[in-house]
Amino acid sequence: MEKIALAEKFAQFDEHWSPRIIGEANGQYLKIAKVQGEFVAHIHEHEDEAFLCVAGRFGIRFPASGKVVELGPGEMCIVPAGVEHQPFADEEAQVMMFEPKQTAHTGAVDSDLTKSVEDQPRI
């Protein structure tokens, strides 16, 4: 029941594509990340993933259709389970995510960018 100030949390780290856990509710983690560049395309077979753009702009590419959803501050996208998606950002953006605790960072893809849930610090 403490206040969680997103700006104060984002000020605590600089790495890109390295989620921090800032809260949990109903078996879901609330996470934040700074993103810039291209992430790996990946699938979460069993978990939906909600994205909120907090600052900057980023996009989510859906390789199956070629569709791209571009998000600015206050804009969201919910990626259903089983749908391949590839986040990217031309410049640094701040992202909030809400997803089940067991959600693997890059799905079944093992990439240099992959952070296990255990490697996602709680701040």
Added chain:
Amino acid sequence: MEKIALAEKFAQFDEHWSPRIIGEANGQYLKIAKVQGEFVAHIHEHEDEAFLCVAGRFGIRFPASGKVVELGPGEMCIVPAGVEHQPFADEEAQVMMFEPKQTAHTGAVDSDLTKSVEDQPRI
């Protein structure tokens, strides 16, 4: 996989304490509400409830301790299941919530303000 623009969703209604459903993920509803004045103190016995202040300022009062958490834009509070809480706002504020689909608006309290989940429009 459509963009959900919070400002565009908030522009669609004026009522206070009347949640709208704007998305779902992992058995949770993503909801928004405009709030002003005092809501009823209530408990969700089995559901945690995540609040994000999108615009304006609002507070959550915890009657058991007398504690008050005040939130401005970009600030959150997660209310654990079983904890009585009473949202309030001196002036209008915009709130986003993330909570299990079955979460009752005012818990077991039946108030003039109570909206059943069926009465919470999807926009």
